[in-house]
Amino acid sequence: MGQTAAVPNDLESWWMPFTANRQFKANPRLLVGAKDMHYTTHDGRQVIDGSAGLWCVNAGHCRQPIVDAIQKQAAEMDFAPTFQMGHPKAFEFAARLAHLAPGDLKHVFFANSGSEAVDTALKIALAYHRARGEGARTRLIGRERGYHGVGFGGISVGGIVSNRKVFGPMLAGVDHLPHTHSLKDMAFSKGLPDWGAHLADDLERIVALHDASTIAAVIVEPVAGSTGVLPPPKGYLQKLRQICDKHGILLIFDEVITGFGRTGTAFAAETFGVIPDLMTTAKGLTNAAVPAAAVFTRKHVFDAFMQGPEHMIELFHGYTYSAHALACAAGLATLDVYRDEGIFENAAALAPYWEDAAHSLKGLPHVIDIRNIGIMAAIELAPRENAPTKRGYEVFVKCFEQGLMARLTGDTIALSPPLILNKGHIDEIFGILGKVLKQVD
Numbered sequence: 001m002g003q004t005a006a007v008p009n010d011l012e013s014w015w016m017p018f019t020a021n022r023q024f025k026a027n028p029r030l031l032v033g034a035k036d037m038h039y040t041t042h043d044g045r046q047v048i049d050g051s052a053g054l055w056c057v058n059a060g061h062c063r064q065p066i067v068d069a070i071q072k073q074a075a076e077m078d079f080a081p082t083f084q085m086g087h088p089k090a091f092e093f094a095a096r097l098a099h100l101a102p103g104d105l106k107h108v109f110f111a112n113s114g115s116e117a118v119d120t121a122l123k124i125a126l127a128y129h130r131a132r133g134e135g136a137r138t139r140l141i142g143r144e145r146g147y148h149g150v151g152f153g154g155i156s157v158g159g160i161v162s163n164r165k166v167f168g169p170m171l172a173g174v175d176h177l178p179h180t181h182s183l184k185d186m187a188f189s190k191g192l193p194d195w196g197a198h199l200a201d202d203l204e205r206i207v208a209l210h211d212a213s214t215i216a217a218v219i220v221e222p223v224a225g226s227t228g229v230l231p232p233p234k235g236y237l238q239k240l241r242q243i244c245d246k247h248g249i250l251l252i253f254d255e256v257i258t259g260f261g262r263t264g265t266a267f268a269a270e271t272f273g274v275i276p277d278l279m280t281t282a283k284g285l286t287n288a289a290v291p292a293a294a295v296f297t298r299k300h301v302f303d304a305f306m307q308g309p310e311h312m313i314e315l316f317h318g319y320t321y322s323a324h325a326l327a328c329a330a331g332l333a334t335l336d337v338y339r340d341e342g343i344f345e346n347a348a349a350l351a352p353y354w355e356d357a358a359h360s361l362k363g364l365p366h367v368i369d370i371r372n373i374g375i376m377a378a379i380e381l382a383p384r385e386n387a388p389t390k391r392g393y394e395v396f397v398k399c400f401e402q403g404l405m406a407r408l409t410g411d412t413i414a415l416s417p418p419l420i421l422n423k424g425h426i427d428e429i430f431g432i433l434g435k436v437l438k439q440v441d
């Protein structure tokens with residue numbers, strides 16, 4: 001009983017997330033420092049951050065204004081409850097976010113992670129219909145190859161088999177649209193593929209099967225990120241919007257990756273000119289310096305809840321750490337950095353250079369597709385026979401050893417560096433990856 005002395009360099013206790021624990025612990029990759037575009041490894045190497053951490057450090061690492069804001073807040077007020085209480089920075093942060101959002105996405109509900117944001121959005125969608133007297137609308141529609149985090153809501157609407165198959169029946173009443181990726185029809189498209197808008201029509205098939213009166217919401221990532229950067233086919237999101245409108249179905253964009261500049265504007269909704277009814281964000285919201293998430297809702301969604309007796313709680317939902325004081329301080333400082341340094345504009349200005357650099361890898365060994373949008377790209381490699389994911393993993397490890405941190409999904413290498421990058425960084429990232437591709441069989 002009781003505590004035993006910790007063993008130095010013991011790697012056993014931490015059960016690592018989304019990691020092959022035994023493989024990792026046999027050959028660990030440890031990060032001990034970070035500044036701007038680079039990580040420092042435990043053996044003192046500088047590694048360029050080709051993935052903005054996990055698609056989240058959009059303004060670069062350890063930015064002084066954000067560090068200062070967090071330190072100041074921690075000393076001033078560490079925590080304040082937000083159930084039946086408030087604190088000024090939460091209101092200020094929400095107002096600043098509402099100002100940044102397109103259309104009338106003017107109300108903000110805070111959570112702590114993308115997964116929580118997704119659960120929150122799905123619950124708001126269900127409660128919205130019920131508040132309007134359409135409580136039979138309970139079905140949720142996700143999409144194959146969608147990633148919406150790891151809560152039961154997120155994995156139910158998500159479309160990644162390994163994230164679903166061992167976790168039982170999940171939420172009832174969920175259907176999936178087909179994913180939008182087809183190598184045959186769109187390989188090496190630059191930006192949005194020409195092919196595939198018709199795939200949105202599958203929503204009509206689902207409506208015909210279940211009737212619109214049973215469907216609450218459709219959730220999609222405007223650009224599927226975690227399954228390897230799948231930009232939407234031209235016209236696809238517009239079509240989804242039209243079909244949702246026609247049938248009174250809410251459209252949710254999961255902008256956990258695309259939010260805060262990744263596609264060259266604040267949100268992909270703006271880039272693609274399609275306004276969803278709800279929008280989930282996290283990651284870049286606080287530049288990942290403090291965990292936080294925000295669900296944006298349009299006015300008509302919010303207004304539907306502001307109807308009953310005024311002393312009644314309108315939505316029985318929230319987290320102890322919703323609008324955490326440190327997160328709000330970090331988020332406000334992050335928004336200042338984004339604005340003052342023109343970070344979204346930098347992403348937009350560099351997107352063509354980024355696209356050319358990504359597509360310059362065409363023709364290198366094993367490369368079967370290259371996809372890009374804004375400052376995101378994916379290089380898809382042919383899987384090794386009978387050993388899917390092994391080639392991708394080798395490329396990923398070699399990149400890290402040679403100074404590039406990339407993101408691996410199956411045999412696809414995804415890139416999404418901090419948006420403070422310059423052309424030199426882009427050359428460095430694709431230079432290392434190109435070199436590594438020639439070294440792997």
Ligand SMILES: Cc1ncc(COP(=O)(O)O)c(C=O)c1O
Binds near residue numbers: 113115118254255256
């Ligand atoms: C689109 C999308 N939604 C939700 C999530 C889940 O976010 P978190 O890991 O913060 O729960 C992610 C994470 O990558 C994501 O990419």
